[in-house]
Amino acid sequence: MSNDLFLGLDFGTSGARACVIDEGGRVLARAHALYDVHEWMSWLKALAWLVAELPRNLRHRLGAIAVAGTSGTVLLTDATNRPITAPLLYNDDRAQDEAARIRAVAPAGHVAAMATSGLAKLMWLRAQPGTARARYCTDQASWLAAMLTGRPGLSDYHNALKLGYDVEHLTWPDWVRGLGIASLLPRVVAPGETLGMVPLEVAVKLDIPDDCLVRAGTTDSIAAFIAAGASENGDGVTSLGSTLALKLLSAHPVQDAASGVYSHRYGSRWLAGGASNSGGAVLRQFFDDRRLAELSEKIDPNIPSGLDYYPLPAPGERFPVNDPGLLPRMDPRPEDDVRFLHGLLEGIARIEAEGYRRLVALGASPLKRVYTTGGGARNAAWTAIRARLLEVPVTAARHTEAAYGAARLAQQGTRLLA
Ligand SMILES: Nc1ncnc2c1ncn2[C@@H]1O[C@H](COP(=O)(O)OP(=O)(O)O)[C@@H](O)[C@H]1O
Numbered sequence: 221m222s223n224d225l226f227l228g229l230d231f232g233t234s235g236a237r238a239c240v241i242d243e244g245g246r247v248l249a250r251a252h253a254l255y256d257v258h259e260w261m262s263w264l265k266a267l268a269w270l271v272a273e274l275p276r277n278l279r280h281r282l283g284a285i286a287v288a289g290t291s292g293t294v295l296l297t298d299a300t301n302r303p304i305t306a307p308l309l310y311n312d313d314r315a316q317d318e319a320a321r322i323r324a325v326a327p328a329g330h331v332a333a334m335a336t337s338g339l340a341k342l343m344w345l346r347a348q349p350g351t352a353r354a355r356y357c358t359d360q361a362s363w364l365a366a367m368l369t370g371r372p373g374l375s376d377y378h379n380a381l382k383l384g385y386d387v388e389h390l391t392w393p394d395w396v397r398g399l400g401i402a403s404l405l406p407r408v409v410a411p412g413e414t415l416g417m418v419p420l421e422v423a424v425k426l427d428i429p430d431d432c433l434v435r436a437g438t439t440d441s442i443a444a445f446i447a448a449g450a451s452e453n454g455d456g457v458t459s460l461g462s463t464l465a466l467k468l469l470s471a472h473p474v475q476d477a478a479s480g481v482y483s484h485r486y487g488s489r490w491l492a493g494g495a496s497n498s499g500g501a502v503l504r505q506f507f508d509d510r511r512l513a514e515l516s517e518k519i520d521p522n523i524p525s526g527l528d529y530y531p532l533p534a535p536g537e538r539f540p541v542n543d544p545g546l547l548p549r550m551d552p553r554p555e556d557d558v559r560f561l562h563g564l565l566e567g568i569a570r571i572e573a574e575g576y577r578r579l580v581a582l583g584a585s586p587l588k589r590v591y592t593t594g595g596g597a598r599n600a601a602w603t604a605i606r607a608r609l610l611e612v613p614v615t616a617a618r619h620t621e622a623a624y625g626a627a628r629l630a631q632q633g634t635r636l637l638a
């Protein structure tokens with residue numbers, strides 16, 4: 221048997237993961253690597269490490285690979301895909317002036333008008349000295365896919381949304397082209413479309429088949445959505461990773477830059493959503509994963525904590541309010557760590573509930589149920605707190621890892637979103 225297995229790679233904020241599945245969607249292998257999301261060299265090392273970690277007999281049967289990456293993380297490369305800038309991360313909001321220029325020409329409420337958008341960062345990067353030889357603007361997943369195919373300059377319509385790509389008409393709109401960065405924009409294809417085959421030298425280096433396909437990828441939280449297996453309008457998927465990302469399967473797209481709301485195209489439907497800077501990264505500032513699990517077991521989720529927190533790892537919020545100056549609110553800290561954690565989990569759950577309310581108020585399909593993915597999905601007390609505040613059933617998704625969603629994309633290609 222050959223080429224009958226599929227590899228999904230997920231590059232998240234705090235780690236990278238690999239997942240190998242067969243035609244039936246059965247997981248045959250997983251791997252995990254710590255890496256530095258700020259360093260492209262570390263992305264590459266993590267990719268090589270993850271592939272090397274897979275059992276050799278499975279590696280030799282890979283038929284297709286797809287990569288998911290942090291959304292809105294951009295960098296500039298030369299014509300050979302070599303980076304000529306460091307990546308600017310998804311939550312980097314230095315491009316305030318550029319966002320104001322975008323606001324003047326973009327349709328009202330467009331996600332690209334946020335200072336954290338890929339487009340604002342692209343304009344900021346392009347204005348830096350030494351970038352005149354830049355040939356492409358790329359994102360984390362597309363850059364890694366291009367390292368696998370040797371073909372730069374391609375992206376998918378999920379990763380391209382925050383660069384201003386018109387996902388309704390599948391084109392770069394004139395208002396984006398008019399911003400002086402048109403020559404750097406990638407050609408955009410559907411997630412899952414075949415980008416190319418792994419060339420021989422890459423295949424030899426990674427010890428994988430030289431006819432293994434590379435399919436266009438997606439963002440980390442859309443990969444998590446795919447993993448969750450949600451299928452009905454009104455199904456929500458909350459990624460409780462380092463950040464808190466919400467996706468609501470909807471018949472209609474909605475957008476509102478003031479509250480950080482945007483809609484990804486999902487075949488003929490839409491993923492209405494937004495991403496808060498709150499999430500597991502704040503919890504990690506206080507507790508390691510073991511302590512989190514221990515303390516969580518002692519929380520009574522049926523009673524309110526009595527604390528009114530807005531947990532953020534640093535000043536600045538994107539959704540459900542887009543406010544670069546918003547300050548974290550995590551005072552007063554009680555002596556009892558169980559109560560403190562209770563307050564933090566409840567605070568994040570309130571942000572989630574407000575987020576879904578905002579999406580529905582803007583016209584997305586009404587919320588029916590919520591699946592959870594990411595590191596926070598395993599926390600039963602948190603799940604109960606969230607169900608109380610969301611007022612709909614909340615369950616852990618059957619597959620909670622974005623890498624599994626990326627593997628599904630590798631396996632099914634464009635059929636997945638059809
Ligand atoms: N038991 C737990 N309860 C709540 N959060 C947890 C628990 N265990 C881990 N986490 C959180 O999950 C996050 C990591 O999840 P993960 O999905 O790997 O994130 P990402 O891919 O965004 O880096 C960490 O920030 C951590 O705080």
Ligand SMILES: O=C(CO)[C@H](O)[C@H](O)COP(=O)(O)O
Nearest residue numbers: 290291439441442463465495
């Ligand atoms: O916090 C993030 C890290 O990637 C992203 O902003 C989040 O995943 C949501 O992005 P998208 O909705 O475009 O998938």
